[in-house]
Amino acid sequence: MDATPSAPPRAAGSRPAAPQGARDAPPSVSAPGARSLHRFANPGRFLRLTDGWMPWLWALALAATGLGAFWALLGSPADWQQGETVRIMYVHVPMAWLAMGGYTGLAVLSVMSLIWRHPLADLTARELSPVGAAATALCLVTGSLWGKPMWGTWWQWDARMTSVLVLFFLWLGHAALVRAFDDAERGARAGAILALVGFLNVPIVKFSVDWWNTLHQPASLTRLDAPGMHVDMLYPLLTCALGFTLLFALVVLARTRAAVMERRVRALETARARRLDIAQ
Amino acid sequence: MTRKKRRMWVLLLCAIGLGSATALTLTAFQDNLVFFRSPSDILAGAERPAPERAFRLGGLVEAGSVQREPPAAGERPVVYFRVTDGAHTVPVVFQGVLPDLFREGQGVVTLGRLGPDGIFRASEVLARHDETYMPPEVADALKRSGHWQPEQGAPPPAATWNTLNPARPRQEGAGS
Numbered sequence: 001m002d003a004t005p006s007a008p009p010r011a012a013g014s015r016p017a018a019p020q021g022a023r024d025a026p027p028s029v030s031a032p033g034a035r036s037l038h039r040f041a042n043p044g045r046f047l048r049l050t051d052g053w054m055p056w057l058w059a060l061a062l063a064a065t066g067l068g069a070f071w072a073l074l075g076s077p078a079d080w081q082q083g084e085t086v087r088i089m090y091v092h093v094p095m096a097w098l099a100m101g102g103y104t105g106l107a108v109l110s111v112m113s114l115i116w117r118h119p120l121a122d123l124t125a126r127e128l129s130p131v132g133a134a135a136t137a138l139c140l141v142t143g144s145l146w147g148k149p150m151w152g153t154w155w156q157w158d159a160r161m162t163s164v165l166v167l168f169f170l171w172l173g174h175a176a177l178v179r180a181f182d183d184a185e186r187g188a189r190a191g192a193i194l195a196l197v198g199f200l201n202v203p204i205v206k207f208s209v210d211w212w213n214t215l216h217q218p219a220s221l222t223r224l225d226a227p228g229m230h231v232d233m234l235y236p237l238l239t240c241a242l243g244f245t246l247l248f249a250l251v252v253l254a255r256t257r258a259a260v261m262e263r264r265v266r267a268l269e270t271a272r273a274r275r276l277d278i279a280q
Numbered sequence: 281m282t283r284k285k286r287r288m289w290v291l292l293l294c295a296i297g298l299g300s301a302t303a304l305t306l307t308a309f310q311d312n313l314v315f316f317r318s319p320s321d322i323l324a325g326a327e328r329p330a331p332e333r334a335f336r337l338g339g340l341v342e343a344g345s346v347q348r349e350p351p352a353a354g355e356r357p358v359v360y361f362r363v364t365d366g367a368h369t370v371p372v373v374f375q376g377v378l379p380d381l382f383r384e385g386q387g388v389v390t391l392g393r394l395g396p397d398g399i400f401r402a403s404e405v406l407a408r409h410d411e412t413y414m415p416p417e418v419a420d421a422l423k424r425s426g427h428w429q430p431e432q433g434a435p436p437p438a439a440t441w442n443t444l445n446p447a448r449p450r451q452e453g454a455g456s
Contacts, residue, residue, distance in 0.1 A: 077415035081381060086413060115287045151406045152379030158315040196295070200302045211306075212313045213338060215389055220411040228438040229413040 042120050043260045050253060061250050065243030071236035079233075086233070088146040094241040095139035098248050099167055100202055102132040106174065107199040110192035120256075122188035123263075125195065126178045127255035131248060133171035140164060151215060159208035160216035167205055170198035316389045319368035331396055337370060338389040338408070339363040343431040346384055363388065363400070370394075374402040381407035384431040410434060414441065421446040 072090035079086035106128055112121035143161070144154045155161065174191050181187030209218040220228040227234055306313070316338030322328060329335050345362035358375045361384075372390055382388065387408030392401045412435050414422075421444060422428040428435050435441070 077417070080414055080416040080419035081383075082409070082413075089413070111291065114291060115284055150379065150381050150409055152381075153404075153406055156315070156406070159313050196291070197298060200298060204302075204306070212310075212315065213318075214315045215406060215408060217409050217411045220413060226437070226439045227442060228411045230415055230418055230442050230444070232415055233413050234442070 042118070043123065043263075046120055047257060047260055050257060054250075054254070054257075057246065057250050057253070061243060061246035063243075064239060064246055068236060068240035068243040072240050076236045077230075077232050082150060085146060085149055088142050089233075090237055090240045091244075092139060092142040092146060093237060094244040095135045095142065096164070097241060098244060099132060099136040099139050099164070099171075100205055101245075102128065102135060102248065103167060103171070103195075103199065103202055106132065106195045107202075110195040113188055113192040114196075120260075122185070122192075123259050124252065124256045125174075125191060126188065127259055128252050129171050129175035129178070129191075131251050131255070133168060133175060135248060136164065136168040136171055140168060153215075156215050158214040158216060159212045160205070160214045163201055163205045163208050166201050167198075170194070170201060174198070318365040319363060319370045320365050322370060322394065323368045329394055331394060334391060334393050334403075336389050336391050337363055337372070337394075337400055337402075338387065339365040339370075340433055341382070341384050341386055341388055342369060343384050343429075363390065370400050371398065372400045372402050372405075374405050376403075376405070378405055379407040381409060385429070385433050412438065417446040418444050 068090070073087055076087075076090075078084050106125055109121040109125040109128070112118040113125065140161075143164075147156075148154050174195050177194055178184075178187040178191035181190065208214060209216055221234075222228075229237070316336035317325075317329075319337070319339055322337065340363070342362040342364040345360075347360045349358040349360070351357040356376050358373065359378065360371065360373050362369045362371050364370075372392075374390065374392075382405065387410060389406045389408060390400065390402035391404040391406075394400050414435070418441055419428075419430075422435065422441055423430070427440070
């Protein structure tokens with residue numbers, strides 16, 4: 001995943017409490033280690049904290065997604081004019097929510113990164129953007145598959161579709177930009193600035209159907225007390241949305257945990273190489 | 281002022297600047313961002329589009345206005361209908377295959393040119409879907425009870441039908 005395997009991992013280090021770290025980390029790296037100790041305190045706690053959650057979260061996410069899929073595909077009625085094609089909505093709408101909600105999360109992480117220089121926020125943002133791009137791509141593809149039989153077109157350049165395509169490119173751009181620097185910290189900062197500038201697009205995506213006339217229909221769920229959707233379709237949709245959201249969060253969480261461990265391994269290897277250098 | 285506070289202020293000022301720049305740009309391009317124009321824009325608006333200029337006309341298919349001409353051999357079918365936004369109406373002629381959702385009372389977006397005779401010659405007809413999702417039984421119940429004629433346009437407020445269960449007769453007349 002990392003474009004710069006040869007670069008010295010400045011942000012990485014090992015907590016002395018970690019068993020291997022205590023054994024392998026020589027005193028000679030304590031100068032950069034003092035800084036990384038502070039920087040890595042949070043990711044270490046993050047790993048320990050989330051370790052116990054993972055199986056439960058997986059169980060919950062798979063249960064909700066399974067129930068949602070069953071309810072949406074088999075347990076809910078067809079639409080009076082769309083027929084069975086309405087079932088595309090049970091994937092399309094949650095993916096659209098995740099594309100926008102996930103990007104809002106990316107903006108929050110970017111603010112944390114720029115103001116508080118939070119290393120875990122950098123890592124999470126880096127691991128979030130490919131997953132967000134995947135959700136946005138799924139949203140676009142399912143929308144296109146629905147649009148051909150219903151509207152009569154795969155694609156039109158209306159405000160909603162164009163702004164979601166821009167959102168997709170913003171996700172991809174962020175994923176590419178944070179990986180384009182030899183120095184991971186500079187990459188994270190550039191990515192955070194891009195993410196915050198791109199956040200301007202999120203209200204445009206959301207309100208495009210209200211501000212301008214579009215081919216895309218306005219939101220059905222504007223108020224929870226009067227959704228323009230029958231409850232027999234609304235409840236499976238909300239279940240699917242919960243399941244997909246949990247899966248999305250879990251994939252990002254698992255990727256972030258893997259990235260933390262990857263950095264730790266790389267720090268240990270660098271430390272060992274340096275120790276061998278000194279020994280010679 | 282600490283460095284963190286300063287960074288926070290810089291970020292806030294950037295957000296205000298970029299946000300207002302975007303808002304101004306979007307307002308300036310308001311007219312170009314709409315996907316289609318309504319019959320009122322065309323007929324009552326200040327500028328009627330030039331006959332040779334293609335544009336998109338959108339609105340509801342007027343109830344009782346759809347006439348299909350039986351296609352000649354080897355030709356695609358021709359359909360006449362009127363697009364309305366309540367205030368104004370534009371007659372449209374289209375030769376080709378209509379999308380599945382096309383019906384009277386449905387929103388459509390047509391691409392074409394307005395002839396000097398006032399007839400809009402469409403080269404493409406797209407159906408719009410509104411934001412309502414309802415099972416067939418519920419739609420039938422609303423139609424039977426006279427609450428909604430789909431040809432006349434949008435369904436009644438969602439609160440009157442989104443928990444309607446036609447299997448249970450006591451709720452049949454909900455909303456009346």
